[in-house]
Amino acid sequence: MRVHLVDGTYELFRHFYAVPPLADASGKERGAVVGVVQTLLGMLEGGSTHMGVATDHVIESFRNELYAGYKTGEGIDPRLWSQFGPLEAAVAALGVVVWPMVEVEADDALAAAAKVAAADRRVEQVILCSPDKDLTQCVSGDRVVTLDRRSGKVSNASGVAERFGVPPSSIPDYLALVGDSSDGYPGLPGWGAKSASAVLARFGRLEKIPESVSDWGVSMRGAEKLSRILREHWGDALLFRKLATLRTDQPVVSVDDLAYAGPTPAFEDLATSWRRPKLFARAQAVAQASGKTR
Numbered sequence: 457m458r459v460h461l462v463d464g465t466y467e468l469f470r471h472f473y474a475v476p477p478l479a480d481a482s483g484k485e486r487g488a489v490v491g492v493v494q495t496l497l498g499m500l501e502g503g504s505t506h507m508g509v510a511t512d513h514v515i516e517s518f519r520n521e522l523y524a525g526y527k528t529g530e531g532i533d534p535r536l537w538s539q540f541g542p543l544e545a546a547v548a549a550l551g552v553v554v555w556p557m558v559e560v561e562a563d564d565a566l567a568a569a570a571k572v573a574a575a576d577r578r579v580e581q582v583i584l585c586s587p588d589k590d591l592t593q594c595v596s597g598d599r600v601v602t603l604d605r606r607s608g609k610v611s612n613a614s615g616v617a618e619r620f621g622v623p624p625s626s627i628p629d630y631l632a633l634v635g636d637s638s639d640g641y642p643g644l645p646g647w648g649a650k651s652a653s654a655v656l657a658r659f660g661r662l663e664k665i666p667e668s669v670s671d672w673g674v675s676m677r678g679a680e681k682l683s684r685i686l687r688e689h690w691g692d693a694l695l696f697r698k699l700a701t702l703r704t705d706q707p708v709v710s711v712d713d714l715a716y717a718g719p720t721p722a723f724e725d726l727a728t729s730w731r732r733p734k735l736f737a738r739a740q741a742v743a744q745a746s747g748k749t750r
Contacts (some may be wrong), residue, residue, distance in 0.1 A: 621653025
């Protein structure tokens, strides 16, 4: 079996800016929610049998307590913000497992679920459906991969190394040096993608980078300056790596619980309120084809 783990927050943002507005029967905007549900349903119709969706129930997390500049919910369009809760309810009504995260982020839940699924010998492959750079640290050979559903690009361990110049295990260290603008931390001044990948490809972890550039074993312009910056901003580097490191200690369900068994009765009411009644019939058909109806 293959397990699909979906970044619901990303999908909600993507559909909000990609699909036309759609008001439900009560006049509330639900276009992005319907778009995400249609995407999940399309994945199920395409053969996905085991699926989980993680969302950021609130944008802020424990990382905001560690670093004041970390991303917040400030500036999110109210029409988008109002669909976060309804998305979680809609995914659950569809019959797909959903993890609404509060203290940690959706990516942490996905990382934890990927760890559980990868440890199950029945699972052939775990597919993390998200373009987020930090999730590439979870990639393992061809067993755990990432999928950018917008471009269709699948990245295994070799693909991650080709893209970033470092293996998945070094991604938190890489992001600590170069930063991640989408999450709101800048990395270290002077360090760019080329310098970070060149050094980490050799040493892997920040702690293993020698103070003396003569021991780096790489030819790089400005190496002395980069080494000095790393030592002067050592505390920042460790903090940024902590921000980039996904937590896999979150409680998640078993692989068996991710098996799709069809929509709940509540989904029929939702589909009707969206003026999309055929969505319920499609969800029922998927379950009936798999022989796992409720």
